[in-house]
Amino acid sequence: VQTCALPIDTNTTNGAVITGNNFDRCQIPIVITGDNNTVTGNTMYTAVATVGDERDSIGISVRDGSRNVITGNTLKGVLTASNLACISVQDVNGTGQLNDNVIANNTINITAGSGPAIRIVGSTNALNRNIIDGNNITCPGSDVGNGAIVLNGLSSGVNAGNKIINNQIILTAQSEGIYTTYQTSGDFRGNTIETAWNAGGATNVYAVRSFNSVGCNNQDNTLYCRTGNGTNITFYAYREDGTASNNFLSGIINNVGGSATYSFSVLVANSGLTVNQLGTGVPNFHAKIGSMWRRSDGGVGSTLYIKESGTDATGWAAKRSEEHTSELQSHSF
Secondary structure, three states: OEEOOOOEEOOOOOOOEEEOOEEEOOEOOEEEEOOOOEEEOOEEEOOOOOOOOOOOEOOEEEEOOOOOEEEOOEEEEEOOOOOOOOEEEEOOOOOOOEEOOEEEOOEEEEEEOOOOOEEEEOOOOOEEOOEEEOOEEEEOOOEEEEEEEEEEOOOOOOEEOOEEEOOEEEEOOOEEEEEEEOEEOOEEEOOEEEEOOOOOOOEEEEEEEEEEEEOOEEEOOEEEEOOOOOOOEEEEEEEEEEEEEOOEEEOOEEEEOOOOEEEEEEOOOOOOOEEEEEEOOOOOOOOOOOOEEEEOOOOOOOOEEEEOOOOOOOOEEEEOHHHHHHHHHHOOO
């Protein structure tokens, strides 16, 4: 067990292995700078239960590095400053790329304070092919326009091929589940996002929220709210901000219960979103021509809808099985 005023702090170390440590009462116990480092199997806790002591804060900080692996760590306790994250990858000095880092199978429980559980942010370098996979997160998040998991890409660069997949996120206060900026060909898939709190007034929560995203896949994410939670909350599967084009949304699983209300999406005008989704009601959202909506509450002639025209919420047409039969017969030989 390490009790410390200062953390493990490596200065431009490549290939270091930090494993098997138990940190108690440290200020951001692990800080590494450089490439090809491994941080695995460590535990860290805070002795304090409330925000106020900057000497006692959980955290793993990776700086100016690529191909780092942060896996199998347990972080539980207080996050003391809103500009921090429990696990953070960032280009502090602008001297290193932020490519091919893996943050996987960590357990994070922020018991007080605010800030992302996991964040990758580029100030002078783009983010490419980073993977955030299989983490178990309980946190209050970072309020509106931020998230439990955050990818903040370089606005002047192309941030391509980043993945946020198969994570379990439990939100204990208002926050987006996943928040991304300036992402291209990102894969945000197979995550479960749960609202585990009650709001005092009308509040929107977004499972995935993207700013300036291009060609990103939002697929097979599950929204969940259990009995006793969700008062005054509208829980959205997806929101776009800024400009967006050629994104894909499919397979959203709605397990929203409790007192929360489920809603599908908030999209920018002419977003070019392609949708292939099972839901309820007549579709009335922006989507790309060729998008499909299948109604679980439909009937004959009102189950399958195809987007046939326009880029706004109009142009959805209900299809009857007879139409498809006729089309097939007209093409038979």
